[in-house]
Amino acid sequence: METEAVTQLIRAGLPDAEVQVSGDGSHFDAIVVSKAFEGLTPIKKQRLVMDSVREQIASGELHALSIKTLTPAQSAAEHRL
Template sequence: METSAIEELIRSSLPDAEVEVTGDGRHFEAAVVSAAFEGKILIQRHRMVLATVQAHIASDELHALSITSAKTPAEIA
């Protein structure tokens, strides 16, 4: 799976998100900034991101996605 495909999957559910994905074709890391994270605790933010790729993880097309950062725009300012 390509990093750009994962970025698009995340953006499809979090349209305002700034997404950066790196990886080696099976194991990936994502940094996501989205206003949708406002008022959410870290585990809720991670679940929101992982939900966007769950079908690809279930099919083993995507083996692993680590969320390295899940912040609101205010938290990065």
């Protein structure tokens, strides 16, 4: 699986998100910035992102995804995306 494919899956699940993915074909790291995360617990933020790639993880196409979730305000504070 390519980083762009993972990016597109996450964007499909969270259309307003800014997504940055890096990885080696089976293990990926994603930074996801979305207004949808506002007011959610860290676990609920992770679930929103994982729901967008659940099928690929279940099939083994995507082996591992490490996720950092940020609201736009948190991203601005960290000078991220």
